[in-house]
Amino acid sequence: MAYKGYLIDLDGTIYLGKEIIPAGKRFVEQLQQSDQPFLFVTNNTTKTPEAVAERLAKEFDLHVQPSTIYTASLATIDYMKEANKGNRVYVIGESGLVDLILAAGFVWDEEEPDYVVVGLDTEITYEKLVKATLAIRRGAEFIGTNPDKNIPTERGLLPGAGSMIALIETAVQRSPIMIGKPNAVIMNEAVKVLGLTKDEVIMVGDNYETDIQAGIKNGIDTLLVLSGFTQKEDVPNLPVPATYTVDSLDEWEI
Known part of the structure; x- marks a missing residue:
């Protein structure tokens, strides 16, 4: 199925600690080359979107705009403002x-x-x-x-x-x-940022408990990549499977 937009995790999906995941880098670059809308949705709150973009460029030679990065920090602020x-x-x-x-x-x-x-x-x-x-x-x-x-x-x-x-x-x-994945606050806001509907996007990530549950609980298709948290031996025992599962993002056709 062709999707109009991608919600993508960072830790364990694009990089692992201080090491780039080559297939993750290629995946993002293919999205850029094909002008596919995407948004990094990350539970990492230790860095601002600007700092995340700078790190991706300097450490991993992956060049994206800060506006493509939506963190749990931003979602927390949105929640507190709305709670008033x-x-x-x-x-x-x-x-x-x-x-x-x-x-x-x-x-x-x-x-x-x-x-x-x-x-x-x-x-x-x-x-x-x-x-x-x-x-x-x-x-x-x-x-x-x-x-x-x-x-x-x-x-x-x-x-x-x-x-x-x-x-x-x-x-x-x-x-x-x-606030963060797999909860509704961050996912609803992320879909709004892309300007799409939930049935037009797919959530891509390595962590079943957060990334994939974020899709399952919020009506969004999911792509589980076995490059970080969730391991291949875990897949048969997952209570609700991801829509798609791949060993590497090189296997996914955009």
Whole structure:
């Protein structure tokens, strides 16, 4: 089936840690050559779209516009603006999350925030977890940027944002509002950005729990590539199969 647009994961699909996945690079370049609309939809909140585009160019010689990158950070901001519960926020995360939230007009408040946002933070400390826990217990809305338990790297599967969110969830005995894949917030916004409908696009990714479930739960066809998180031996046991499964994106005809 021919699709009018592609929603594409990054980590584990286009690159793996600091290493490019050659078939992923070729896949994107073919989309560019054929003028096919595409949008990278990533649960990675550690970098801004501009920083992601710069990294793709410098490290992997893959050249895309920042406007083709939609992160869980942007989706979190969209959610908070629509919720309209205030503008005070405490964030556990890195610059790609914190800087964007503050630039969007939210004000840092560690004591009485309206929202506590938790994403991946490679410099996590116990004190950060304490501040988040106390603020949520005082009534702040608890937002998790994305549920990824692990992030695939050249070292192996490392703790992801979902692992940190789970720790705080245990401490506050309350489930967060979860923004990133496979949840509806980020997928609905991504389809809007492409200017297409859900039946005109396909979600491409390596992680069944996030990328492929994002499609399954939101009525979007899926292409599972076995280059990162989900392994070939996992496929027969998946509860709902992806629409398509390939070992490499070289196998996919655009």
